[in-house]
Amino acid sequence: MDYCKITKMPTYTLVEILTERLDLQIATSLKADLVQMNGNREKNIVLDLSNCSYCDSSGLSAILVANRLCKNANGIFILCGLHEAVARLITISQLDSVLQIVADKEKAEEYFMV
Numbered sequence: 505m506d507y508c509k510i511t512k513m514p515t516y517t518l519v520e521i522l523t524e525r526l527d528l529q530i531a532t533s534l535k536a537d538l539v540q541m542n543g544n545r546e547k548n549i550v551l552d553l554s555n556c557s558y559c560d561s562s563g564l565s566a567i568l569v570a571n572r573l574c575k576n577a578n579g580i581f582i583l584c585g586l587h588e589a590v591a592r593l594i595t596i597s598q599l600d601s602v603l604q605i606v607a608d609k610e611k612a613e614e615y616f617m618v
Contacts, residue, residue, distance in 0.1 A: 507533055515616040516548035521556045526563030534566040538573055547579025550612040554585025559593055582612040
């Protein structure tokens with residue numbers, strides 16, 4: 505799991521991508537880890553992409569898997585730390601209306617403080 509850092513917080517799990525690219529190689533591992541987290545009843549996930557300046561369609565697919573797993577578990581999925589290129593890809597793909605996106609992990613944490 506050297507591509508990411510997973511931190512279990514009291515009310516959510518923080519997944520920080522540590523690589524510059526969220527591509528097929530990383531996305532495959534990320535999906536597997538997300539499914540495992542879901543199996544462990546972790547339903548609230550924050551995915552921090554602040555280190556990631558590139559994302560391809562397989563990366564988007566992993567993001568959508570996380571969103572669907574959280575939604576199906578009645579949880580919350582939040583995406584944060586988007587670089588301009590990644591944010592543009594999400595907007596072009598019209599996923600900005602589907603995904604909960606905030607500026608950074610501190611803003612994401614506010615969702616779970618209530």
